[in-house]
Amino acid sequence: MHQPSTFRIAVIGTGQVANHLATAWYNAGQHIVAVCGRNRPKAEQLAKLTEAAVCTDFTHIDAIDADVYLIAVADDAISGVVEQLPYLRGLVAHTSAFAEMKVLDKFGQKGVIYPLQTFSESRQLDYRRIPFFIEGSSAEQREVLAALASCLSDVVIPADVNMRRKYHLAAVFACNFSNHMFSIAEELLSDAGLSFELLKPLIIETAAKATDMKPKDAQTGPAKRNDKQTMSAHLHMLNMNPSYQDLYRQLSQLIHQFHTKKNHE
Numbered sequence: 001m002h003q004p005s006t007f008r009i010a011v012i013g014t015g016q017v018a019n020h021l022a023t024a025w026y027n028a029g030q031h032i033v034a035v036c037g038r039n040r041p042k043a044e045q046l047a048k049l050t051e052a053a054v055c056t057d058f059t060h061i062d063a064i065d066a067d068v069y070l071i072a073v074a075d076d077a078i079s080g081v082v083e084q085l086p087y088l089r090g091l092v093a094h095t096s097a098f099a100e101m102k103v104l105d106k107f108g109q110k111g112v113i114y115p116l117q118t119f120s121e122s123r124q125l126d127y128r129r130i131p132f133f134i135e136g137s138s139a140e141q142r143e144v145l146a147a148l149a150s151c152l153s154d155v156v157i158p159a160d161v162n163m164r165r166k167y168h169l170a171a172v173f174a175c176n177f178s179n180h181m182f183s184i185a186e187e188l189l190s191d192a193g194l195s196f197e198l199l200k201p202l203i204i205e206t207a208a209k210a211t212d213m214k215p216k217d218a219q220t221g222p223a224k225r226n227d228k229q230t231m232s233a234h235l236h237m238l239n240m241n242p243s244y245q246d247l248y249r250q251l252s253q254l255i256h257q258f259h260t261k262k263n264h265e
Contacts, residue, residue, distance in 0.1 A: 005029075005147075005151075006029060006030060006031055007030055007031065007067040007068050007144070007147075007148060008031045008033045008065065008066045008067045008068070009022070009025060009030055009031065009032050009033065009066060009067070009068045009069075009070055009148075010032075010033055010034040010035075010036060010055075010061065010064050010066035010068070010069045010070065010090075011032060011034070011035050011036065011046070011050075011052075011070050011072060012036045012037070012058070012061070012069060012070060012071045012072065012073065012081060012085075013036075013037055013070075013071065013072035013073040014035065014037035014039050014042035014043050014045075014046055015072065015073065015074070016119040016120060016121060017072045017095050017115070017119050018035075018037075018046065018070075018072035018073075019046055019119075019121075020119045020125065021070065021072060021095070021115070022035065022046055022049075022050050022052075022072075023046075023049055023050060024125075024127055024152050025148070025151070025152065026049070026050040026051070028151045028152055029151070030148070030151065032047075032050035032051070032052040033052060033053060033064055033065065033066050034047070034052050034053040034054070034055050034061075034064045034066065035047040035050065035052045035053075035054055035055070036054075036055040036056070036058060036061055036064075037055075037056065038056060040054070040056050043055070043056060058081060058084040058085050059084055059085075059086060060086075061085060061086065061088070062086040062087070062088055062089075066088075066090050067090050067091065067144070068090055068091045068092075068093060068144065068148065069085075069088050069090055069091070069092045069093070070093055070094075070095065070113070071092065071093065071094040071095070071104075072094070072095045073094075075096050075098050075099055078094055078096060078099050078103055079103055082103060082104060082106065085106075087106065087107065087108075088107055089108070089109075090109065091109040091110070091111060091136075091141055091144055091145075092104050092107040092109065092110050092111075093110065093111040093112055093113050093145060094112055095112070095113060095114055095115070096112070096114060097114045097116075097133070097164040097165060097167065097168035097171075098161075098164070098165055098168055099112075099161075100161045101135050101137065101161065109137060109138075109141055110136075110137045110141070111134065111135055111136040111137060111141045111142070111144075111145050112133070112134065112135040112136075112145075112161075112164070113132060113133075113134050113145050113148060113149055114132070114133040114134075114159075114164055115130050115131070115132050115133075115153075116130065116131040116132075116133065116167055116168075116171060117130045117131075118175050127152040127153050128152070128153055128154045128155075129153070129154070129155065130152070130153050130155065131153070131155040131156075131157055131167075132149035132152070132153045132155065132156050132157070133157050133158075133159035133163070133164050133167070134146055134149055134156060134157070134158055134159070135158065135159060135160055135161070135164075142158065182203060184244065184247075185199060186199075188244075206218075216258070216259070219255065219259065221255070222234070222252070223251070223252035223253075223255035223256050224255055224256065224259050226256050231248075231252055234248060235248060235249065
């Protein structure tokens with residue numbers, strides 16, 4: 001079935017994912033008919049940006065005529081939101097990698113549209129390169145979600161919950177854990193009265209190498225070389241922070257074991 005180029009979208013949620021997607025679709029020519037959220041100031045702010053109506057009572061959202069109702073809330077909040085929603089005639093989709101589509105079983109038309117990206121306030125993103133994973137309850141629903149994703153991205157991939165979860169797990173290592181390492185590095189330098197700015201070229205090159213070549217081939221550092229003197233000195237410098245010492249030991253051991261195994265293969 002041929003899908004229209006413009007959809008009426010009601011966005012449920014006022015967090016980073018909701019803000020980014022609603023704004024991106026609005027800028028791409030989609031019609032954001034409503035922003036629904038418990039936090040009225042945030043809902044009003046996003047609604048103003050997208051020329052949408054504001055809704056703070058989920059139980060009355062069926063009064064809003066939309067083709068797609070997008071639930072963009074935290075994973076743990078999805079089931080609670082669904083319980084409060086009345087039956088909706090349009091397509092209801094959530095944006096979670098981890099939640100199953102069946103959490104939306106009370107609706108006749110349901111699906112998932114999950115963008116594999118980190119979203120932060122005021123960050124401009126190149127949506128054309130962001131992978132969008134879609135799942136629908138029927139071919140027609142998949143076509144709608146594919147059309148919505150394609151108006152933003154060149155990378156649209158059908159994916160069930162098992163595939164989404166595997167990418168999400170990998171993303172936690174690649175994004176969330178690595179960013180926490182940056183936070184630790186910044187803290188260590190700040191405590192010493194030194195500038196994190198001087199580390200930024202290293203961070204940029206590290207990320208660039210990880211995308212230009214296999215990450216395991218890009219690995220450098222004392223753990224890979226098993227430079228025991230340097231690692232011992234680093235651990236001594238962390239004497240005042242036992243949790244960071246433990247983290248340093250564990251990561252160094254994992255890196256050394258990983259590359260020792262690789263060299264023996």
